[in-house]
Amino acid sequence: MKFSIFRFNPDTDTTPRMQEYEVEVSRGMMLRDALMEIKRQDESFSFRHSCGEGVCGSDGVNANGRNVLGCITQVADLKEPIVVRPMPGRPVIRDLVVDMSQFYQQYRAVKPYLIRKDSLPEQEILQSPEQRDKLDGLYECIMCGCCSTSCPSFWWNPDKFHGPQALLQAWRFLADSRDQATDERLDALEGPYKLFRCHTIMNCVDVCPKNLNPTKAIGHIKELMLKHAI
Amino acid sequence: MSRQASGLRAWVLQRISAAYIGLYIIYATGHFIINPPQSHADWKAWVADPLVAFALSLFFALLLVHAWVGIRDVLIDYVKPIMARVALLTLFGLGFLGCGLWAAKVIFLAAMPS
Numbered sequence: 001m002k003f004s005i006f007r008f009n010p011d012t013d014t015t016p017r018m019q020e021y022e023v024e025v026s027r028g029m030m031l032r033d034a035l036m037e038i039k040r041q042d043e044s045f046s047f048r049h050s051c052g053e054g055v056c057g058s059d060g061v062n063a064n065g066r067n068v069l070g071c072i073t074q075v076a077d078l079k080e081p082i083v084v085r086p087m088p089g090r091p092v093i094r095d096l097v098v099d100m101s102q103f104y105q106q107y108r109a110v111k112p113y114l115i116r117k118d119s120l121p122e123q124e125i126l127q128s129p130e131q132r133d134k135l136d137g138l139y140e141c142i143m144c145g146c147c148s149t150s151c152p153s154f155w156w157n158p159d160k161f162h163g164p165q166a167l168l169q170a171w172r173f174l175a176d177s178r179d180q181a182t183d184e185r186l187d188a189l190e191g192p193y194k195l196f197r198c199h200t201i202m203n204c205v206d207v208c209p210k211n212l213n214p215t216k217a218i219g220h221i222k223e224l225m226l227k228h229a230i
Numbered sequence: 231m232s233r234q235a236s237g238l239r240a241w242v243l244q245r246i247s248a249a250y251i252g253l254y255i256i257y258a259t260g261h262f263i264i265n266p267p268q269s270h271a272d273w274k275a276w277v278a279d280p281l282v283a284f285a286l287s288l289f290f291a292l293l294l295v296h297a298w299v300g301i302r303d304v305l306i307d308y309v310k311p312i313m314a315r316v317a318l319l320t321l322f323g324l325g326f327l328g329c330g331l332w333a334a335k336v337i338f339l340a341a342m343p344s
Contacts, residue, residue: 189237
């Protein structure tokens, strides 16, 4: 099977180029396996990967124009030639390896941890099954970056717009019955950029390898903001 | 005073105006299909109804609010140099203001007894 891979080495190249590779495909082969085979053929090729089973979120790449996790994407499901590029909108460090610093900065900015004002109890803070159910579809995010790097609003304003991943996590803590910083979290999201650059394009929902729905979470945040405003 | 443009207020205004614009367009289309004015005098008489004049004025006001939020979003997304953004926002703002005054003039003159 033919692969066309984005190559760029900042030490030797002035511009990126696409390089062709031929990989013998076996039954059930994943894109990550194919990239590892390419790495065997050409050891100068770089890409990130780790767990190989869709848990660590390291091997997000853009295959045939769509952000995917290499380890859970079957090569047989992709149209030949398979064009693999780094995730869009991020500065390329080398080949398929991109700089995700801004993505992590936006994540950090939503304070992705429980904030308690009451003194912490000796034992765990209990939740009812219904309260716990509200976190389903939110906590599963593996931070692969497929959503935020496919979001045009994040491409245009990666320094100011939190992006779908960080906003999904913002809602994850707003929806948590144990969190006590709702007003502070909502105040921090006000203004035209951090939350309101989302124009419900929904690329994030389309590409999320965990089938999560950041657009819905963003809608919930806006509703809650409105409830607190009136 | 907040140092940043509004987020929630602009979003709410865009939603409310969209709902009214949508409903008004359905009403106006229905009216013009079922009971189209046969002459300019007929049309004037229709607009002269205070309820129609109010609904029509509100339609144009909310249409311009909706357009303003929309164009502001586009300019915030795509126009980065601050002076170019301010110039374009001013240009569109004045343009929308002109459109609003024009619409108000048309409705006011139509509603005046001839």
